[in-house]
Amino acid sequence: MARRSEIIAGLRRILPERAVIAQAVELKPYETDALTAYRQVPLAVVLPEDEAQVVDVLKFCAAGGVRVIPRGAGTSLCGGALPLADSVVVGLMRMNRILEINYADRYAVVQPGVTNIGITQAVADAGYFYAPDPSSQLACMIGGNVGMNSGGAHCLKYGVTANNLLGLRLVTVAGEVLEIGGAHCDAAGYDWLGLITGSEGQLGILTEVTVRILHAPEGARAMLAGFASNEVAGECVAAIIASGIIPVALEFMDKPAIHACEAFAHAGYPLDAQALLIIEVEGSQDEQADMLGRLREICERFAPVSMRVAQTEAESAAIWKGRKGAFGAVGRISPDYLCMDGVIPTSRLGEVLRRIEEMSAAYDLRVANIFHAGDGNLHPLIMYDANDPASFAKAERFGAEILTLCVEAGGCLTGEHGVGVEKRELMRVQFSESELTQMRAMKDVFDPQWLLNPAKVFPL
């Protein structure tokens, strides 16, 4: 207790009054992120307003051996921003300025607390956008996107955060500022940019992010195709990819997901289908028409139970409203669910979904599957009852079994959400002891005391 008040007093000495939060009622909102099954109030929260304050906080914490949890918007689905009881949360939401926009060289330099959508909004009038689009893009912040290497439905064409990132400024736990990459900089020396991206706040705290901005396409149009089984829809996905067409998005929903989303969004999803593909193309009107024509032909080979091409932007928007609102939609039928995030070879889609169905029956827990099918990124939503600890425990075991299945199928534990606290014990399923040791040694280099977002990513 003495230590707690000392730490808070120390933080108050180096930060403005408004930047230190220490009262229980004000700490409460920071006790969890979007993985709400885990909660822990931190010792304190600080909200630095510039890089110098971040440096001061980290130097202070490093000197005192105080653990630090970086936080953006708190939208992590894997508990990436979950506090420890003795930790200081460093919230970056006040560092939300756009520092530079350069259209000639197509980049933007922003602070970590700028929202994902905020970058696109800042450049949209000039005809540009920032490509990665997590479902949480209205809220989630670019600092967190970098920490988790976030993806989104449109990453099939544009890649994930790592593919759209040019440079970073990073403050190490020792308070040193490192410049990594930059607007015109392919890396000389080791590729830090890749190492920091997806390192889940364990190697330093970001103070600036330089991203690639892209020319917005002339337009985009979506189509829906419903199929008689998951397997057939999976074969259609493989045929589309094999055709060489790269849709900007290629999303898959199984029957429970179709019904949940349709009840929520009234987008005209086919309720008689066992599986639905949402396929979007973009470009000029001619290009759209050409690609949609070829996609229709491919889909028709798989005897679709329904097929519909959006005729207007509004129809496309309704189709996406259903998909982007999927989490809310599932929330209406089950207030509590775990959103899993695994990757599998597209060619094994049918088989993996069949196994998940069997597990669902065995665990007696419903599951809806939503899937960035083009890049093999599966999001099973496991529904449970948070008021029943046994139900939650079962849901966690079910989730672990799904992710283990993904790895066994030749895939990966996480596609775009990260490891966090949720999957740390599962890291052993994917990585050997040597591989984990080597990764831990890299953390040692940046953070020898393991103060930055510890107790995550690695098995305890």
Added chain:
Amino acid sequence: MARRSEIIAGLRRILPERAVIAQAVELKPYETDALTAYRQVPLAVVLPEDEAQVVDVLKFCAAGGVRVIPRGAGTSLCGGALPLADSVVVGLMRMNRILEINYADRYAVVQPGVTNIGITQAVADAGYFYAPDPSSQLACMIGGNVGMNSGGAHCLKYGVTANNLLGLRLVTVAGEVLEIGGAHCDAAGYDWLGLITGSEGQLGILTEVTVRILHAPEGARAMLAGFASNEVAGECVAAIIASGIIPVALEFMDKPAIHACEAFAHAGYPLDAQALLIIEVEGSQDEQADMLGRLREICERFAPVSMRVAQTEAESAAIWKGRKGAFGAVGRISPDYLCMDGVIPTSRLGEVLRRIEEMSAAYDLRVANIFHAGDGNLHPLIMYDANDPASFAKAERFGAEILTLCVEAGGCLTGEHGVGVEKRELMRVQFSESELTQMRAMKDVFDPQWLLNPAKVFPL
């Protein structure tokens, strides 16, 4: 000397007879790479044939504190494969098998000694290709491409090696085998794939590489546009990029490069132009025609002195023969040249080329500039006389001054060739002492004795 024979005897104990080279005359070809100004015969060369032999060699060398130089085809332009006198070169050219090709999931698994073009050749009949295309692609090997994160003229559209890489198997100097990424694996934990890519053989030796293969486009066509000055051509590049068209390649040559390449390739390059753009588009015939039409309109705004669109595949091929043969072409007018590799903001192209012209006059050394203009990657070829040590020393100073200029203009020391021995002292121009310390600490993690390709990348 006793130590030398002990090392060779030790290597012979663990490897087949044919895999150990120790005679002076057989060692000679390994004394240099494509940066021929630097030469050093190694202590021995080993040519392992499988991963187990790589493991054995590294364990042996680590136990004896013997330094190790990994080598692919020896095409490095920055001395990446230059031996040390007391080192063992580990040549990977015999590990040249293609292990798996999967068209459904669009990847290939190959050994490090497969040539870059060899991957495309293996999948071309099925309509696929491997995208990054260094000028040395007939010879250079995928292991070296990964080590240097190699690029090429077509990387404007497809990205460099890092963007086309899915997984690696890496043997650490301690002889541990690490699996990094994979065909369907977005990284959980830290992104090793990015860290290893471009680490110039300093963190381990590759034994398998998994790359993305892409559907070949229906066709491609190139056009030429000559301009009255470098500045005007630079403005045209900026206008093309700003238009949102992404050509598959956008190459820039200044007058000396145009003349050297035309004399070599007879491709019909305009000899009256001060600067030439080679612009290539790909897709269906309609898409090509559409894009070429829009590109013509853009070029016409900059009063081209000549403009010509290839009407046939053969004409396109001739245009590319000139560009891809540029190194040979410059070799005809000056047997000795240094090929530099810097990155600048495209918007500062005109200004940087003007400064290089001034330096050329001051150093009294000719220079030809070839430039992946779309991504800002400049290749000045500095011509000198290798029989005159003063001329070489001047060329090196000139090169260092160009790269310093690139960094000052907001760019980078290297785009796609790496640091090697050539640019190690210049790393201080780009990176702070903290940043270099942090990178060295990462090498410590993988290679605590600094046995793997030491004396490169970092200032001595």
